[in-house]
């Protein structure tokens with residue numbers, strides 16, 4: 001079906017044994033926005049992201065990304081993924097890690113790797129083994145790995161856990177610039193001030209979308225002052 005949506009998912013169900021991680025979920029994400037996924041631990045955020053990426057397959061339902069049915073090889077090279085648990089090679093240097101992901105995506109060039117490392121402000125540690133970096137620095141390297149092939153769709157699973165406020169603001173400024181360049185971002189977060197910066201939000205609860213809208217809409221609908229309060233009210237309904 002033709003659609004202007006960057007992501008369209010219908011009737012998604014994903015089971016792990018007796019656990020229903022995603023439970024009949026419909027989702028539409030417009031291109032060039034940042035869509036935030038909120039929800040308690042175990043509500044299905046990471047599972048949903050992995051389904052959208054085509055890393056795991058749904059038991060039921062369908063997903064279309066940029067007009068292509070997931071999973072799709074072409075699509076994979078256009079998507080960037082920063083997983084919740086960082087997938088970095090501790091023994092390799094920053095440059096080697098970023099180069100590895102660039103090669104994996106068939107997008108390797110030394111200037112591009114260098115530029116991406118600069119973007120996340122890690123140029124001074126480019127030759128350090130990842131094992132010698134701080135937690136926040138590892139996050140930055142992971143972001144570089146997700147960005148190095150210039151994806152048009154970016155999936156970020158709690159990208160700023162353990163990242164200091166200054167760098168967190170820099171990350172988000174960069175996400176905004178990516179949106180302006182037409183990149184669509186899906187981000188999982190528990191941080192409410194980050195949620196405020198998302199174009200739209202989806203509240204996940206037990207594998208279902210409980211509520212959806214802008215932060216302002218969600219606050220208004222819940223009759224809440226803060227997003228956190230709105231979130232708690234929706235979850236207890």
Ligand SMILES: Nc1ncnc2c1ncn2[C@@H]1O[C@H](COP(=O)(O)OP(=O)(O)OP(=O)(O)O)[C@@H](O)[C@H]1O
Pocket residue numbers: 016019020021039040041042043044045046047048084
């Ligand atoms: N590979 C797996 N095998 C078995 N169960 C899984 C697997 N992945 C996720 N689950 C289960 O699916 C449910 C949803 O997990 P998921 O990781 O998607 O939650 P989440 O919303 O990302 O949580 P968090 O905020 O803690 O990251 C949980 O009950 C989890 O135990």
Ligand SMILES: [Mg+2]
Pocket residue numbers: 045046047084157188
């Ligand atoms: Mg998760």
